[in-house]
Amino acid sequence: MIMMKNSKFLINAGIGFTILIVIWQFIAEVGGYESALFPPPSKVWEGILTLISDGTLLTHLQVSLSRFITGYLSAVIVAIALGLILGRIPLLWGVIDPIVQVLRPVSPIAWSPFIVLWFGIGDIPAIVIIFIAAFFPVLLSTVSAVRKVENTYIKVAQNFGIKKLELLRKIILPAVFPYIANGLHIAVGTAWIFLVSGEMVGSQSGLGYLIVDARNSMRLDLVMAGIIFIGIAGLILDKLVGLFESWINRIWGRQSA
Amino acid sequence: MIMMKNSKFLINAGIGFTILIVIWQFIAEVGGYESALFPPPSKVWEGILTLISDGTLLTHLQVSLSRFITGYLSAVIVAIALGLILGRIPLLWGVIDPIVQVLRPVSPIAWSPFIVLWFGIGDIPAIVIIFIAAFFPVLLSTVSAVRKVENTYIKVAQNFGIKKLELLRKIILPAVFPYIANGLHIAVGTAWIFLVSGEMVGSQSGLGYLIVDARNSMRLDLVMAGIIFIGIAGLILDKLVGLFESWINRIWGRQSA
Amino acid sequence: NGSEEEKSGGNEKRTIKIGYLPITHAVPLFVEKELGKYENFDLELIKFGSWTELSDALNTGRIDGASMLITLAMKAKEQGIDVNAVALGHRDGNVVVVSKDISNVADLKGKSFAIPHKFSTQNVLLYQLLKQNGLKYEDVNVVELPPAEMPAALSEGRISGYVVAEPFGAVSVSLEKGKVLYQDKDIWENSIDCSLVLRSEFIEKEKELAQEFVNYYIEAGHFAEQKDAQVKDMLLNYMKVDQNVLDLSLEWISYDDLKINREDYEELASNLVEMGLFESPPAYEDFVDHSLIEKAK
C-alpha cells in the first residue's frame, strides 16, 4: 500500500520534473541568456555531478544537517514544553503573547548583528537562527492547541484525580499532538528556509555557504545546483517529520489521515 | 466587548514590554557591552524618535507597505485561484505537487541572483520575493482544503445541478475559506519576514533597507529601532488579515472563533 | 569554521583569525597563508559573504582583523570601536565598467549605476568621476548591489555601469557585456581602498605576533606582484574564477606598495565628509598605525 503510494509519487515527480526541465531548457535557449548568467540544465547537471563527486556536497550537507537538527530539535523541545505550560496559565500567556507577536514577524536575519555579538561566528549563529525560526511556529501552535483541548478530556482527568504534571503528560500532550504536528511541519519548512540565510552569517560551510560562495564566484550553475540540493533535502526533512508524526499517531492510536 | 478585549490586550502588552525593557536594560548594564554594539533602551528610544521626527520612518514604511501589499495580494489571488482549480484536478496536482514540495523549502533569497537577472533592481525584486514567500503557504492550504471539502456540500451541489465554475464560486470557495484563512495568516507572517531579506537585494528604500543601511553605518540603535518597527508593523498586518477574516466570516455567517 | 578553541594557552600556537571577501583586493592575505612562512602563530582566513557580516564579526571581536574596505573600518572607529588600519590591501584595481552604449560619463546622466556599499572607496570614485565631468552625484541613480549581482544586472540592462572590487569588473568585460570606461588611477591617483585592519587590542597586547604577521603580509605583497602562474594558483584556492577573468583583473592592480599615505587618506576623508557620509572621520594619527609596516621594511 505504502509502496504503491510511493511509486506513484515517484512517477508523478518524474513527469513533473521532466516538464520543468524542458521549460527551463526552453527559457535558456529562447531567452538567449549567457550561460554564466542563466545556466541551462545540462550545465547545472554537470555542476551537480562535480559537487557530488568531489565530496563538497557531502561535507556541506552534513554540516547543514547537523546544525539544522541541533537547532530544530532544541527549538521543538523548548517550545513544546513552554507551550504546554503557558497554554495552561492564561494570565501569564496574556503577558507573553504580545511580546511573541511583535518578535515573530521579525526576520531572524535582522537580528544577525546581535547574534554575532552574542554567539560569534561559526556553527552557533546558524543554529540560533534555526532555533528562532522553528521556535515560534511550534510555540504558537502548542499554546493554541492546549487552549482548545477538548473539555471532556480535562473533565475526565479531574474526575479521576489527575493533576498538574501528570495532567500535562498523560492528557494534554497526547491530546494536542495532532495539532502540534502541524506546527512541526511549518517549523521544519521555515527553519530550513532560514538555514541559507543563517549560513550567510560568517559561516564557512553548509549548503547556505555553498550558495553564497558559488554566487560570489559567479558560478550560477553551482548556485542552481545548491538550490536543488536545498529543495530536495528540505523535502526529505519534511517527510521525516511526517514519518515521526505517523509513528506517534500509530502509537497513540490515531487514524492516519 | 471588542473594546474590552482590546483594552485588556493593551494592558497585557504594557506589562509584557515593561518587563522586556527592564531585562534589556539589565543585560546592557551587566553585560558591559559597548553601546555601539548593544544599544541600551534609552538610546534606541532616541533612535526611534529621530526616525519618526525626520520622516525617514514614514518614507520607508510606506515603500515597504506598498511593496508588501502588491506582492502579498497578487500571491494570494493567484494562489487561491490556482489552488481551487488544482485541488479539483487530483491528476494534475499529482504532477505539480512534487515540484512545489521541492521549491518550497528553498529560501527566496537563494534565488536572488536569478531574481536580479529577470526582475532587475528596485521595487520588483522585493515584490517577487514577497510573492514567492506568500505564494506557497496559500497554495498548499487552498489545495489541501479543497481536497477535504465536506462531501455533503459537493453532493448538494450535484443534486441541484451546480457545476464547474459555479461550483467553485458558490460552493468550494466559501467552504474552504476558513481553512485558507489559516494559510493567509501564515503567509502574511512569512512574507513580512522575507521583506527584510527582499529589500536587501538592490533596494534603496524600505524597512529592510533601513536596517541594512543602519547596520552598514554601524548604528545598531537604529537597527534595533528598525526591528521594533518591523515587529509592530508585522503584528498590525496580521491583525488586518484577522479583521478581513472575521469580516468574511460575518458575511458568510460563520461563528467567530 | 572553528571559532572555538580560542585561548587554549600553554604551548599551543596562537591562531590569528583574519576575515576576507574573495576578491583580488585581499590577495596578499592569500599569498601569506599559502607561503606559510610564519612560525609563531597559525593563520586562519575566514571567508565572509558580504562586507556587512565581515564588519559585524570584526567589531564584536570575533576575528582579530580583516582585509576590508577602509571606509567601513573608519566608520567603526568613528562609532568607538577600536580598530587600526595597518596596511593597504592593494593599490588601484578598481575599474568603472559600463555597458556598450555608454561612451562617456555624460551618458550616465539619469541612468542607474551600482556600487558595492555606501561607505566604500568605489562610491567616492564615482563621486569624483561625476564631479570631474561636470555632473552632480544626484544626476545618477546610485544603487547598492551585492558585487556578484552586478554583471547580471549590467547584462540585462538593469544598470548602465558599476564600479567594484575585482574580479567582478573583469567578468563583464570577458563576457563582452561591458567595457572599461575608466581605471581608478585615471580618476584619482593613489586612491586607497581595501586595507588590512586589525583590532587595537591585538596590536597592543600581542605586539610581536602582530609584527610577524605584518612582516609576512608585506612580503606576500611583493611576492604577489609577480602575478605569475604560482601566484595565480594560490589565488584560485580562495576565489573560483576563470583564468582569463583573473588575468584581466590582475592587470589592473598592484601589491608592491602597501603604505597608507597621509595625503591619500586625507583626500579620502575629506571626500567622505563632502559627500555627507561622515561627520568627523578619524584622524590619520588615531586610525592608521604605521609602526608595524615601518618595522617590516
Add this chain to the structure above:
Amino acid sequence: MVLEQPAMIQVRQVSKNYKKNNQDIQVLKDITFTVQKGEIISILGESGCGKSTLLNIIGGFEKATGGDVLLDGSKVNEPNRKCIMLFQNYGLLPWRTVLKNVELGLEKNIKNRKERKERALNYIQLVGLSGKENMFPHELSGGMQQRVGIARALAIQPELILLDEPFAALDTFNRYYLQNELLRIQEQEKTTMILVTHDIDEAIYLSDRIFIMHQNPGRIHREIKIHLTKPRDRSDGDFQHYRNIIFKEFHFNRPGNLLEFNI
C-alpha cells in the same frame, strides 16, 4: 397502488460491492422494490446494513454494481433535480442565510430575483420559519435547520425526496415535532418520499410501507404495510401492534438473549 399505474421508482436487482483491502465486500444484494407516486416508504435496519448506500444509488450519487434504478421509467445515472436528498447533518451551506439556502436550487431556473425570493419565502413559510429567513444555519436549532433543508428540497418541486436518517441528530421531542410537520407538508405537497431510519417508532408513524433490511449482505427481509390512517397516535393500541411485530423481527421483546447479537 393500482397495478396499471406505472411505478414512480423501480429498483431492479440492485447490488453493490466495495473493494476493501483487495477484497470484494458485498454491501447490497438483489434489492428489488417499487414505489408509487405519493407514497412514504421507510427502510429500517441496523447501522451498517447498507441503507445509506441504497439511498445513494437511488439518488444517482453512487453507481450500482449490478441492476438499475428507474425514475419515471428512465434510468438514473447521476444526481438530478427530480430527486432531492435530505441529509442527517442537514446539508445546509453554512455561509448562506436561510433564504439563500432555499434559493440555492432556484438560481438556475428563476433568473428574476424577486420571483425567486417570493418562491423561497413561500416554502420558508410552509415549514414554519417565517421571520428567520435572514439568519444563518448556525443560529438555528437542529430542528429548524432540518426544516430549512426540507424547504430547500420542496422549493424546486422534486418528484421524489430521499431522507437519510433526517431526524436522528435531534432529541426525542424535536423529532416528534418534525415528524408531525413532515406529515402535514407531505399531505399538502403530495411529494413521494423514501426514508431511511433506525427508529422503529418513526418508521411506523410516517410510512405507508416499511422495508426491513438485514445485513451481510444488505437485503430486504420483509415488507410491512401500515394500515393506519394518518395522523397516527403514538400511544394508540394499533400503533403498539406494529411496534410488536417489528420488535419481534429484531428480537427485542425478550431481553435475555440479546448478547448473542453481534454488536
Add this chain to the structure above:
Amino acid sequence: MVLEQPAMIQVRQVSKNYKKNNQDIQVLKDITFTVQKGEIISILGESGCGKSTLLNIIGGFEKATGGDVLLDGSKVNEPNRKCIMLFQNYGLLPWRTVLKNVELGLEKNIKNRKERKERALNYIQLVGLSGKENMFPHELSGGMQQRVGIARALAIQPELILLDEPFAALDTFNRYYLQNELLRIQEQEKTTMILVTHDIDEAIYLSDRIFIMHQNPGRIHREIKIHLTKPRDRSDGDFQHYRNIIFKEFHFNRPGNLLEFNI
C-alpha cells in the same frame, strides 16, 4: 427507601445562573431531591432545560449559584473519584487502548502493573469486551466505546455514576442492547446511577424514579415512580401505561396542537 437510612445524594435548593451579554439567565431554580443507595434515577427533559448543568453540579464540575449537594453527607466542591461521569461522546482518550483507558483511574492507587491489569481486564470482561483490550477507541463501534466508558467508571468502584445522555449517539438497536447491559451490570454491582436523557422509553426502561424537568428556568416538575420489575418488556402493556403518562405530560398524543410549542 427506608426513611431512617440517610440518602446517598442530597440535592438541596440548587439554583444556577449564567451571565450572558451582561444579563443573568436563570438556568436552574430550586432543585431539591434525594437519591438512595442503589437507585437508578432519570432526569427527563427537553434540550436546553438544564439537565447537563444539573448533572455537572452534582459531579462537582460546576459550582451552583445557590444551594448545595451532599454526597454521603459531605458537601461536593470539586470532581472526585466517588462519583464518575459518563459522557454522551464517551469521553475516552483516543490515544489509549481499551485496556489503558480502563486503567486510567487505577494508575494512582494500584502501582503494581499486573494487579492493575487484572482488575481492568475483569471489568472489560464484565462489559463483554474481552479480546478487544488492545484496540484503540476509533477501531470500535459507538456502542463498544460506551462500554469501555462504563468499564472505566466501574473499575474504580465509585459510589455513584452520572450518565449524561449516554446512549444518545447510538442507533436504536445498539441503544436497546446497551440499556439491557447497563441493567445487568447494575444488578451485579449495585452502583447508584443518575441518568439524564430525553428518550422517554429509555427513562421508563431503566429507572426506579423519573424526574420530569421543565425549562425557563429549569425545575423539577414531577416525579414518577416506576413500579415494574426489571428486566422490563418494552412492548408490555404496563410499559405503555407509563409512556402514556409521560406523553400526556409533554402533550404528545394529540399531534394537532404541536406547533404552539416553541421549537
